[in-house]
Amino acid sequence: MELDDAYANAAYIEGAEAYPGRWAADAAGFREGMLEQGLAELDIPYGDSPRQVFDLFQPAGGAKGLFVFVHGGYWLKFDKSYWSHLAAGALEKGWAVAMPSYDLCPEVRIADISRQIAHMIPQAAAMVSGPILLAGHSAGGHLVARMATPGMLPAQVAVRVARIMPISPVADLRPMVKTSMNADFKMEMADAAMESPTLMLPMPGMDVVVWVGAEERPVFLEQATALAEAWRCELHIDPGKHHFNVIDGLADPDSRMLELLLPG
Known part of the structure; x- marks a missing residue:
């Protein structure tokens, strides 16, 4: 359809086909190591369907707080098992890390996925005291941005x-209506607008930093810029990074990404 190429990432990333296998292998090795240390609890349920589960990784000492990472995949693919290794940076800095799976389209609608993540975060928050940090990539970036908007998180969780x-x-989900993916999303323009953080305002006091790779497809730079401008928040454009490696900084405790994400 009209915007399929604009939102096609893999076609413009060299060696794109190797990334999912490498992510899965790195994540599996990371989970094995955490389980051996007794620092991982896997497949904690937060809803009724098999995919509504999350993994919780604990730092070796007491946790400073909770970091929740929500994966991407255009609300159509992947699960938590591909991303476990990205917890390494925050863990080394003393943060517990929760990573959820969620139901996928077309079995559910994107609005349903937003509600699932809003239900998952309080359950993880009940297991770890202290402040909460949220990050998500691509579709996961949409989902964590939705958590900043009024009415999504309970007040006692949002304040943390x-x-x-x-x-x-x-x-901004409205362009998704003009892609072939909408056969699975089943969105009308009104549905897309109601799930678009760019068309909303965050709750007062929400501290938001939008991050995007400098080498991403132009529409992702446009989407990130539009959100940062609408919310009047910081935008960081990561030099040399494309859509698949822009998340690598989460695994590095000394990265600029974690420097901006984790409170000093």
Whole structure:
């Protein structure tokens, strides 16, 4: 359809086909190591369907707070098992890390996924005291941005959210209606508008940093810029990064990404 190429990432990333296998292998090795240390609890249920589960990784000492990472995949693919290794940076800095799976389109609608993540975060928050940090990539960037908008999180949880980082987010869903993916999303323009953080305002006091790779497809730079401008928040454009490696900084405790995400 009209915008399919604009939102096609893999076709413009060298060696794109190797990334999912590498992510899965790195994540599996990371989980094995955390389980051996007794620092991982896997497949904690937060809803009724099999995919409504999350993994919780704990730092070796007491946790400073909770970091929740929500994966991407255009609300159509992937699950938490591909991303476990991205917890390494925050864990080394003393933060517990929760990573959820969620139901996928077309079995559910995107609005349903937003509600699932809004239900998952309080359950994880009940297991770890202290401030809460949220980050998500691509479709996950949309989902964590939605958590910043009024009515999504319970007040007692929202007040604990110290920072949100949408990474390469799809923050305006209206263009998705003009892609072939909408056969699975089943959105009308009104549905897309109601799920678009760019068309909303965050709750007062929400600290948001939008992150995007400099080498991403132009629409992702446009989406990130539009969200940062609408919300009047910081925008960081990561030099040399494309849509698949822009998340690598989460695994590095000394990265600029974690420097901006984690409270000093």
